[in-house]
Amino acid sequence: MVSFLFTHFSLSNLSTIGETPISVTHFFIACALIIIFLYYCFSFSGVYLVDFTCYHPADSLRVPFSHFVEHFTTSNVFDKESLDFQEKVLEKSGIGDESCIPLNLHEMQPDVSLKRSREETEEVLCTIVKDLLSKHKINPKSIDILVTNCSLFCPTPSISSMIINKFGFRSNIKSINLSGMGCSAGILSISLVKDLLKVHKNSLALVLSMEAISSNGYTGSTKSMLISNTVFRMGGAAILLSNRQQDKHIAKYKLKHLVRTHMGYDDQAYSSVFQQQDKDGNVGVSISRSLLPVAARALRINISQLGPHVLPYSEQLKYLWSVVCKKSKTYVPNFKKAFEHFCIHAGGRAIIDAVEENLKLSKEDGEASRMTLYRFGNTSSSSYWYELCYLEAKGKVKKGDRVWQIAFGSGFKVNSAVWKCVSNLDPKERNAWSDRIHLYPVDN
Secondary structure, three states: OHHHHHHHOOHHHOEEEOOEEEOHHHHHHHHHHHHHHHHHHHOOOOOEEEEEEEOOOOHHHEOOHHHHHHHHHHOOOOOHHHHHHHHHHHHHOOOOOOOEOOHHHHOOOOOOOHHHHHHHHHHHHHHHHHHHHHHOOOOHHHOOEEEEEOOOOOOOOOHHHHHHHHHOOOOOOEEEEEOOOHHHHHHHHHHHHHHHHHHOOOOEEEEEEEOOOOOOOOOOOOHHHHHHHHHEOOOEEEEEEEOOHHHOOOOOEEEEEEEEEEOOOOHHHHOOEEEEEOOOOOEEEEEOOOHHHHHHHHHHHHHHHHHHHHOOHHHHHHHHHHHHOOOOOOOOOOHHHOOOEEEEOOOOHHHHHHHHHHHOOOOOOOHHHHHHHHHHOEOHHHHHHHHHHHHHHOOOOOOOOEEEEEEEEOOOEEEEEEEEEOOOOOOOOOOOOOOOHHHOOOOO
16 A cells, blocks of 8 residues: 555656645655654553552541450340451451441441442542542543442442442443452452553543442351451542543552462362351351462462563572572572562451562562551452552652552452552652551550
């Protein structure tokens, strides 16, 4: 086609439009302009994280250890063995006295109705959406894409519809609600938005991640299902993403890599975190003893796919050499050469310990995760955003730094997101940690 056009517009055979001749120079200028136009139309400049905010519960919603034990005891729901087990799990959980639960769970006879779950969801999500949009003076009608995720609470109309109704988003917004995706759904939502932004140019996207715990307590006696009663707490995050040219200069981070690993084909992995009924018909989420080995196996697969994209060649060669030589212990790459910061899902102390051990990380590398678990508990899919909040409030994230978010979830899934800081961040900027960041870290 190009050769035909060149021949058609050659010097020896000038075409004319009316009386005006078109030279070869004009032709090449026109082609260059067309190429530039097509480049900007069809090229994908990437996903930018403009800003994010995490829900900060009121101090009146705090649930200290003694409060938890008192409520379990006076509820007359659990036998002594179940009470002792939950108290033991609480002691080892790594969660402090500042974590919070919804107002209805503070009542001596908790109201676990659908209405109270809606109220919790509205309280968390509407607060953070309002904070984020007002901070950047964004009209709700300018949001092009909305993705919400909440694993266990799935009302009709959906949570995304709830937000559209509360804020008056426009009628042609592309909205998606994810459920049943577990604690890794936050990064899964980012992955979905990334794909949507490849198709929809010049768009602004809002991701909302939370887990509603108001009506998801377990009242039976199966130990594997009692664990979830002790670790989950109130929280949520709102993340504003964009591929618009004007947002590149104000964005905090750019998404560099996103790798998803799903182990659902394996029966042991599939059933390691499982919502089910016990022998008495009580519904709860069972967390099996196989969870840690399953998570370790899934993480190895995930980093084997992520590693070639982020690790320097020297580390990759050391790893390959240990495999080729069939050494008794395969070399673990030094991921500190690829990342300055690590945000490990605060699912529990054992999860954080296992990741640190498997990746040869120091306690300082896991500080953000441990402190998030201590102060906010396991907030499910929003936990790694609380961790990034912690790092920012501490003034640790500098322009050019790379952050690795590692999420684990039922299914079983491991998702990784790599962000590069593209802005000079102000540690004094208010976030969920600002009120008492000076008190952390604590011994935990």
